[in-house]
Ligand SMILES: NC(=O)c1ccc[n+]([C@@H]2O[C@H](COP(=O)([O-])OP(=O)(O)OC[C@H]3O[C@@H](n4cnc5c(N)ncnc54)[C@H](O)[C@@H]3O)[C@@H](O)[C@H]2O)c1
């Protein structure tokens with residue numbers, strides 16, 4: 001069975017991918033500095049505690065493991081923080097990715113799966129967003145990822161290297177078996193905030209902005225279940241191992257929900273009419289981000305299983321209850 005080196009595999013999305021890799025029999029090594037990840041989220045394979053910015057340790061770990069492919073999740077992910085501390089993001093996300101790519105070259109690994117983001121598109125006028133739309137990120141986080149995509153294109157052109165760049169839209173939910181989920185205390189994502197408020201871990205939910213040019217004035221997003229996204233990684237891995245050419249693919253369902261629709265659904269699913277307060281817009285939020293999800297279905301034959309907002313919220317809620325006071 002193929003061997004997969006997973007950076008950031010102790011984090012929210014990486015740990016779900018590792019669970020699926022393990023269940024499917026892949027050999028896994030997780031390389032993570034545990035800055036936001038959790039060792040208890042790594043259900044399969046070995047966990048190497050290390051930082052991708054420490055090139056020698058990274059290279060040794062990769063050389064020892066001899067992977068067939070690398071999945072690269074490790075990154076800093078908070079947009080407002082990236083505006084305040086851009087160097088932190090260019091260092092961790094861009095220079096960090098270069099270290100991973102250099103270690104791959106030294107080890108002779110040719111297959112790479114990259115965690116990209118819808119943030120590389122900025123605020124496109126047309127919806128849904130296709131992969132060939134121009135890259136126009138509006139914050140350092142998005143730019144730190146867009147730079148990596150440019151590097152990947154050049155590497156692939158130079159030969160002997162193939163990649164799949166997965167541009168995630170809004171990732172949410174938790175493992176339906178309830179073994180793992182989001183653990184970060186300072187998580188900011190809408191569905192996590194809704195279920196934490198429903199559990200009484202937060203006093204109220206803030207809705208940021210009610211004057212957007214959308215049907216109810218709140219922002220629209222394409223929410224994808226984290227396990228469907230994990231499955232997209234397995235499909236991308238199989239595709240590369242079978243010799244597929246480099247591709248850039250959106251990861252979403254191709255439909256959007258407004259913030260108010262999510263909040264109402266969360267109240268219904270949890271059965272709790274939690275308090276909501278309307279606030280000013282959050283800086284940098286685009287009004288609408290919805291993926292055109294046709295390409296990933298065509299190229300990878302990806303068939304999502306959990307395209308259901310109520311199920312996404314339900315799995316997040318079950319996980320939050322299980323976490324108890326830890327979040
Ligand atoms: N969560 C989303 O909605 C979303 C959307 C688009 C893209 N992404 C991308 O998905 C990836 C995973 O995001 P997540 O939500 O699971 O975040 P996360 O913070 O839960 O996971 C990131 C993991 O990387 C590790 N890490 C960070 N810097 C590291 C370093 N220098 N060396 C080693 N390990 C390091 C952390 O400890 C953590 O385990 C990121 O690349 C992120 O940019 C996430």
Ligand SMILES: O=c1ccn([C@@H]2O[C@H](COP(=O)(O)OP(=O)(O)O[C@H]3O[C@H](CO)[C@@H](O)[C@H](O)[C@H]3O)[C@@H](O)[C@H]2O)c(=O)[nH]1
Nearest residue numbers: 117118119169170188189190193206207208219282285289
């Ligand atoms: O407590 C909250 C949290 C969020 N929101 C709103 O909910 C929407 C979604 O916000 P959030 O869940 O924080 O996700 P995004 O800011 O859309 O960003 C996520 O989704 C993007 C893709 O769509 C990715 O690029 C990013 O990496 C990822 O963090 C936005 O309109 C927010 O203003 C609230 O109103 N209240």
